[in-house]
Amino acid sequence: MDESEPASTFPQLFAEIVAARGERDALILANATLTYRELDERSARMARALLASGMGKGARIGLLAPDGALWLTAFYAALRIGALVTPISTLAPPPELAQIIRTSDAQILIGVRRFLRHDYADELTRALPGLGEGGAGALRLLGAPHLRSVWLDDAAGLPWARPVEDLLARADAPDAPDAALLAAVEREVSPGDDAFVVYTSGSTAAPKAVVHGQWAVARQPPVLARYFLLTGADRTMPLLPAFWMGGIAAALQVLSTGGTLVYPPSPDIEDVLDMVERHKVTYVVVWHLLAKLRAAALARGIDADGIRGMGGPSRDEHGWIIPPRxxxxxxxxxxxxxxxxxxxxxxxxxxxxxxxxxxxxxxxxxxxxxxxxxxxxxxxxxxxxxxxxxxxxxxxxxxxxxxxxxxxxxxxxxxxxxxxxxxxxxxxxxTGDMIKTNSANVSRLEVEAALNALPQVALSLVAPLPDPESGEVVAAAVVPAPGTAPTEDGLRTALRDRLSSFKIPRRIVFIAHDDVPRTATGKVRLFDLAELITSRGRPEPSPERGASAAG
Missing domain, CATH: 2.30.38.10 (Luciferase; Domain 3)
Structure with a gap:
């Protein structure tokens, strides 16, 4: 590559940053700190292990892990060898896990066993029928026909999974690909190669899989970093999960500047603020829960105005406050x-x-x-x-x-x-059926399908409601099934096994069939539906009302 030209692939960008910032902190966690040199060594070892496992350019790799060392190491390793990596939502219930693993054609799945309240060993066996019956050899699953192996940070007692450490050990075998071969592989990664897939709700009930290429991975983050005034001196904490585009973009922007990523052990506000204080975070990337985070920071005596992204006033290049408008x-x-x-x-x-x-x-x-x-x-x-x-x-x-x-x-x-x-x-x-809440896209059709599958629901209609903190929130009007008396909390609980938490309606009202606002041709008037939801109080339906509404 001409040295005057900016990097056009991830391997080029990463090599440039490691050469320039090798001894600087790249990643700070609650229990560890990695320099760029150490992150290079870790991701190189993972990359060589993947090559030793038959992965290479175009291989499909699934990644089920929260923001942290395993996620970053595996993501960077996949990009270094030209594989197509799919970060999988840690919020996904079993049906969504199954859908993503199958439709992404994942050949290998790398992840954690537990995060927050999730036990992914249990959720994966529920998602993929037959998984729990097999051994750790090459998998053969009709529900995920390309999947051949699963590697978890803790595989104890799981005959169908192997430890991530065993995967990494493949890089140390006498016949494993060495550093020279990895460098040769990286040189064959081209700007036109696909790099990663991010799943986002589409205009149909099924999420869509957005593919981005190596050129965008290398060229877009440095540009975005300039828009957000991100520099190599910043210690940046993205509070957008790395399975969403916002989290991926934030992590890559930090990399492109040679700055430091700081990840809290959990999204709990107290954990976040502990890391902010302990590691002198200068930039927080957060689009949701900002008001709560700022209030908690101020209550602790943290100078929230001194941390960019924490809700303080924006200032122009002269230091003058810029009004929000x-x-x-x-x-x-x-x-x-x-x-x-x-x-x-x-x-x-x-x-x-x-x-x-x-x-x-x-x-x-x-x-x-x-x-x-x-x-x-x-x-x-x-x-x-x-x-x-x-x-x-x-x-x-x-x-x-x-x-x-x-x-x-x-x-x-x-x-x-x-x-x-x-x-x-x-x-x-x-123009379509999208709801944008807390920086995530939600298909109202997907939410309606999940609600309509519940026995207490005769008909559901979903619409966005404006919200000052989230932008929009998901709301629903439900016609109860005859003889039932569903409640908001009951329906939300029932949806937890069907939808990611951010897709579950924050507001549910109960209506009769005749209440549905429709055009002369029978189409639902979404604006009027939103007004109807807003105007309704929160009384729970009686069985009689549900029966008459459905009749």
Whole structure:
């Protein structure tokens, strides 16, 4: 690679940072600290172990672990050898685990056995019928036909899993790939190779799998770091899980600057603040629970205003406070590798640009079209945003490109925006069925399907409600099944085995069939549905009301 050119693959980017910042802290955990040199050695050992196991360019690797040393080591190792790695949600219930492992074609699964209240040994056996009956040899599962092995940090008593340490030991065998072979493998990783898959709720009931390539992994994080004023001197704590795009982007931004990642042992606010204080965190990346985190920090006597991201006032390059209405409301998505329209966080918006998301990021192309005709609309008019180029995803995994992109290569986002003559985008709404809550996308159709599968539910309708902390919250109107009297708490409890926690409705009201707001052609009017949910109190239905409503 021409030394004047920026890195275009992860192996190139990682090697540059290790060479420049080798002895600096790369990762701080509650019980360990790794320098960039040590992280290089750990990920190299994992990479050689994967090569010794038959993995290589294009291999499919699943990663089920919370933010920490195992996650970072395995993720970086997979990227170094050109494999396609899929971080799996640690919140996923067994049906969602099964769906992700199967549809991602994972050949090898690396993960932890326990995290918070989850026992993944139990949840994986529930997710994958036949798993508990097999041995640790090559797996043969009809529900996950490509999966051949599972490696957990604790495999004691599990005949179908092996310890991660045994996987790593393969790198130390006499005939294992050595450092020279790993370097040769890394040189064959190209900017056009696919790098990772992130699952996000789609416009259908099933989550969609967004694929990003090596070029985006290497080129987008350094650009985003400049927008967020992230430097090599920062100690950054991302509180967005690394199975979401926001968490992946944050970790890679820190890497691209040679800064330090700080991960708490759990998302518990007390654990978070312990790490903030002990390790002098300078930057917290958090989009949810910010108000609670800030209040708890202030109660402890922590200078929350001195830690970026903790809710203190934003300041421009001169140190003057920027009013919230004059800050850019960054607009992005998993498909665009975080923000596609933004301004640096220390930039005061010009006159007439209040409320704007900003201009195009890192060479991405944007156009606004009429949602009905697909014709491009004049500057300043509202239409559907379409994206092309830059760090846009390479596609949706296993979905024909013709179903994802327009014939000329643009991706229809379902976002309604207007872009003025100066290139500033203003968000206006969404065309589809998406709900964005705490930076995560939720398909209302997926939530409706889970509710409708419950015996107490005759019909459910899901809509977003605005929320100052989360952006939007998931809410539902439910027609009870005849003779039943469901409660909000009861339905939420029943959904825990079917949906990730962030997808479970925060508000559920009970209605009759005749209450459903519909158009003359029978379609549900979502805006009116949201108003209906907001206007309803919280009385629980009686069995009689449920029966009459369903009849």
């Amino acid at each position: 004059l800050r850019a409301s960054l607009l992005g998505m998993s498909e665009s590798f975080a923000p596609h329209s933004a301004e640096p966080v220390d930039r005061r918006m010009p006159d007439g640009k209040a409320g704007a998301s900003g201009r195009a990021v890192n060479g991405i192309e944007r156009r606004v079209v009429d949602p009905e005709t697909g014709a491009e609309v004049p500057a300043g008019q509202v239409g559907e945003l379409q994206l092309r180029g830059g760090a846009l995803m390479t596609g949706l995994y296993k979905v024909d490109r013709r179903e994802v992109f327009t014939p000329d290569g643009f991706y229809p986002t379902n976002d309604l925006v207007r872009i003025d003559a100066d290139g500033y985008a203003f968000f206006a709404g969404r």
